[in-house]
Amino acid sequence: MVLNNIEDLLEKYENGETTLKEEQQLKHYFSQETVAPHLEMYKPMFAYFLVNQQEQFTKDIPLKTRRKFNYKWVSVAAVAVLMLGFYLNQTGPIDTCQEDVMGTFCEPEEAFNEVSKSLAMISSHFNKGTQAISYLDEMDAGTSTIGYLNEIENTTSIIFKN
Missing domain, CATH: 1.20.5 (Single alpha-helices involved in coiled-coils or other helix-helix interfaces)
Known part of the structure; x- marks a missing residue:
């Protein structure tokens, strides 16, 4: 009768319908030495759950939050610098025949x-x-000589085949 109850609990467990009390019964059953042979495959899983339940997190958790850099303000500052540069650079109409402008010629x-x-x-x-x-020209001359040797080899192979 206990075996039928365990099988029903396993079926409910696989469907995700068990309560915590029923899962505790399954863990207790599979922690025993004697388990039904057809249910032996569940024993390592529930043994892992028992060991895992006793583990504790021991590392310190930092409670200070790091300040995140706000990239929106960087883009605003970059646009402001560009606009200021364009505004200050415009001193008036540029004459194309100025001698002091680098790379331009009047004539x-x-x-x-x-x-x-x-x-x-x-x-x-x-x-x-x-x-x-x-x-490399000399190398080309050498490779053309090798081409002549290939032609000689082809003709000799034709002669000796017949």
Whole structure:
């Protein structure tokens, strides 16, 4: 009769319908030495629940809360700094032919000459780089020789097959 009661309690436990008192009865039954053989699989689970019930948390819990940084104010400050920078930077209309503005030229010929000098300098540096890898041409010649050897091998294989 006790076994039928335990089986009914197990069924209720699996459906999540047991009370705390009924779960305590199940824990007590499965903590005994003798358990029905067909219910042996439940014994480790309820043994774990008994051991786990006795565990206690021993670490200290900090009661001070850390202040969280409010990122909204950072974005407001960034917008304010940008707006102030734009406002202070606008001193009046900009003349395109000012000599003190860096990178601008009033005369097209002067701009053309500067661009020509810059491109000549870049070209000279690229030429130095190509001289450093000129040995690759010799390597290409070697690989073409290997290609001729492959052709000879193909012809000899044709001759010896017939």
